Amino acid sequence: MTDVDALDFAIVVYREDDRWEAEMLPVGLTADLHGLVHALRQQPSMGATIGLVAVGDDFFVALRVFGESVEVFLSDITASWDWPLAQQVLELLDVPVPEEEELDMVLPAGDLSIFSDLGLDEMELGALSGDLELLPDEVLSSIAARLGFSQPFERAVDSAIG
Secondary structure (H helix, E strand, O other): OOOOOOOOEEEEEEEEOOEEEEEEEOHHHHHOHHHHHHHHHHOOOOOOEEEEEEEOOOEEEEEEEEOOEEEEEEOOHHHHHOOHHHHHHHHHHOOOOOOHHHOOOOOOEEOOOOOHHHOOOHHHHHHHHHOOOOOHHHHHHHHHHHHOOHHHHHHHHHHHHO
């Protein structure tokens, strides 16, 4: 934890023996996209490995890694003004960091269809990421529930906050 009031976490989600598993990753990976992708590639899985990262009450990142393929979704590009992880995601996506006067709304970047094959379509992911009433950890909890790994996800989060 980096702050008593903010919940920063990175979780790896993977399939093992036909069921979902989730584990907490080191909190330092919430600021290091390269390290995060490396950690996801190290996790043996029956398919793609999923990474879910919440940074305080500001934004979240979702990743899917399968071999050399990396899909990524950033909930809000304006987070790139303050957070290294968001800046690194935009670099990976080859999206320029917007000037602060250019943008005054929440705007996602990346692959909105990142979870469409698992039952979460682009419209629903866009709506969840744009809901200003939800904190990033709450959005990720909703995504986990929608994709069918709510219990392992919640256990991993609970282990982080003690």
